[in-house]
Amino acid sequence: MKSNTLVISLHDVSPQTQAIVTQQLEELRLIGITRCSLLVIPDYHHHFLISQFPSFVTWLEEQAHHGHEIVLHGYHHLRAPSTNDRASKRLMTEFYTAGEGEFYDLDYEQASRLLKMGKGVLQQVGCDTSQLFGFIAPAWLLAKEAEHAVADEGFLYTTRLKGIIDLRKKPSRFFPSQSMVYSVRSAWRRIVSLIWNELLFQYATYQKWPLLRVSLHPVDWKYPAIQSHLLYSIKRAMKDRTPMTYESWLRSV
Numbered sequence: 001m002k003s004n005t006l007v008i009s010l011h012d013v014s015p016q017t018q019a020i021v022t023q024q025l026e027e028l029r030l031i032g033i034t035r036c037s038l039l040v041i042p043d044y045h046h047h048f049l050i051s052q053f054p055s056f057v058t059w060l061e062e063q064a065h066h067g068h069e070i071v072l073h074g075y076h077h078l079r080a081p082s083t084n085d086r087a088s089k090r091l092m093t094e095f096y097t098a099g100e101g102e103f104y105d106l107d108y109e110q111a112s113r114l115l116k117m118g119k120g121v122l123q124q125v126g127c128d129t130s131q132l133f134g135f136i137a138p139a140w141l142l143a144k145e146a147e148h149a150v151a152d153e154g155f156l157y158t159t160r161l162k163g164i165i166d167l168r169k170k171p172s173r174f175f176p177s178q179s180m181v182y183s184v185r186s187a188w189r190r191i192v193s194l195i196w197n198e199l200l201f202q203y204a205t206y207q208k209w210p211l212l213r214v215s216l217h218p219v220d221w222k223y224p225a226i227q228s229h230l231l232y233s234i235k236r237a238m239k240d241r242t243p244m245t246y247e248s249w250l251r252s253v
């Protein structure tokens, strides 16, 4: 086993994105990746409550059975904009995340409520929630109060753009490792993303980061240049890294 590791996470898994995520998993499988962390949204934008999509639930069970990890990823994946938002906050929540930063400024109670609802939905569809170890906030935006709620709900870890937080002990422990992730909403963002992610990949390789994280979004597959850079990066990373889920990585540290 190679000593350095690679964690690939597939964001925004929901009945709405099932077809594209299936395609992503298949293409990853063809290059030898058989274990990923799947970030599941219980009720994407209030329209895709997973319990109302039995074929999605069956598919998700199959993925878990094949060794992929199920991770809770927000609840609605939507932040209700507030009229009191300061300009800087609006910039963060609307421009950077397109209004998806659901856990960006939740307090402890609000976060606990959504986390419990999320676990409840997974339980209701028959998911083994004793195997649910991770919570990752949409766009990695997680208020400090909300992070405490994540720990108190029994999750063992969460992640941010720049690293992983091990919640198994108090105080929590931060492992730095910035994720590769692409911003594809406009042509200039895609160009900048390709350059930035290549530099990040080179830097991580040169610095021999023990862990490389790669985050895929369904929308990445709409752009062949992004898709091929992702697969090419993963193929190169696999030369000296063992692919695993976040949960397995956590067990190894």
Ligand SMILES: [Zn+2]
Binding pocket: 011, 012, 073, 077, 137, 138, 139
């Ligand atoms: Zn997301």
